[in-house]
Amino acid sequence: MKIIAVLTIGLLAAIMFSGKKHRSSANTELKNIKLPSPVYGGETSIEEALKRRRSVREYSDEPLTLTQVSQILWAAQGITDSRNFRTAPSAGALYPLEVYLVVGNVQDLPEGVYRYQPNHHELSLELEGDKRKAVAQAALLQNWMTKAPVILVIAAVYGRTTIKYGARGKRYVHMEAGHTAQNVYLQAMSLNLGTVIVGAFVDQAVKNVLTMKKQEQPLAIMPIGSAQ
Numbered sequence: 592m593k594i595i596a597v598l599t600i601g602l603l604a605a606i607m608f609s610g611k612k613h614r615s616s617a618n619t620e621l622k623n624i625k626l627p628s629p630v631y632g633g634e635t636s637i638e639e640a641l642k643r644r645r646s647v648r649e650y651s652d653e654p655l656t657l658t659q660v661s662q663i664l665w666a667a668q669g670i671t672d673s674r675n676f677r678t679a680p681s682a683g684a685l686y687p688l689e690v691y692l693v694v695g696n697v698q699d700l701p702e703g704v705y706r707y708q709p710n711h712h713e714l715s716l717e718l719e720g721d722k723r724k725a726v727a728q729a730a731l732l733q734n735w736m737t738k739a740p741v742i743l744v745i746a747a748v749y750g751r752t753t754i755k756y757g758a759r760g761k762r763y764v765h766m767e768a769g770h771t772a773q774n775v776y777l778q779a780m781s782l783n784l785g786t787v788i789v790g791a792f793v794d795q796a797v798k799n800v801l802t803m804k805k806q807e808q809p810l811a812i813m814p815i816g817s818a819q
């Protein structure tokens with residue numbers, strides 16, 4: 592009887608966890624991928640990027656390069672000075688945002704979910720496999736986004752800001768997500784890429800797909816790719 596119970600529990604556990612390749616599995620090492628250095632001089636003026644910025648929801652099959660990915664992530668939350676201040680302003684310089692990158696079609700970067708590490712300008716692997724379809728499903732079936740080579744997700748740890756500013760801190764965090772999203776829009780424009788900010792999604796579903804930490808909350812989804 593006892594053996595049957597143990598076997599049943601084992602079988603159930605195997606079914607529940609089968610196919611899920613997560614960073615904590617015994618055979619998956621946490622991998623860090625160094626990104627190419629960002630460049631600080633582009634060919635597009637800020638005025639031109641502002642003028643031409645549009646939301647883009649149709650993407651070509653062209654893969655992104657690691658250089659393009661590097662530049663986008665730097666624009667989102669990259670370090671810009673010796674005090675570790677970043678491209679986007681942050682209330683009290685407390686930096687509550689975390690940037691995830693859902694990778695589906697990038698040269699020299701395996702499919703998976705990565706976290707941007709601003710201090711080292713690198714990506715750390717969170718989860719293996721192509722999760723774009725699952726993100727689109729969590730975004731109320733906005734399936735057009737599965738064609739984007741990458742989907743950037745802006746998340747926040749509210750506590751980093753509310754510990755100093757109380758309830759008002761939540762408002763500050765939302766402002767910061769907006770700054771970051773606009774940086775991504777303008778940088779994408781400057782690289783001749785297209786993006787769109789997506790706010791329609793089920794929070795818990797996005798958290799589940801990306802295996803976010805309990806204290807992290809997804810705030811915005813931004814598919815990015817070459818415009819068709």
Ligand SMILES: Cc1cc2nc3c(=O)[nH]c(=O)nc-3n(C[C@H](O)[C@H](O)[C@H](O)COP(=O)(O)O)c2cc1C
Binds near residue numbers: 788791
């Ligand atoms: C907070 C916010 C949430 C949005 N959510 C979505 C969304 O879920 N799906 C979508 O396709 N576009 C979304 N958009 C993009 C808007 O539809 C788009 O910005 C608007 O149509 C104006 O077009 P433009 O960005 O090209 O100027 C969102 C925009 C904002 C600012």
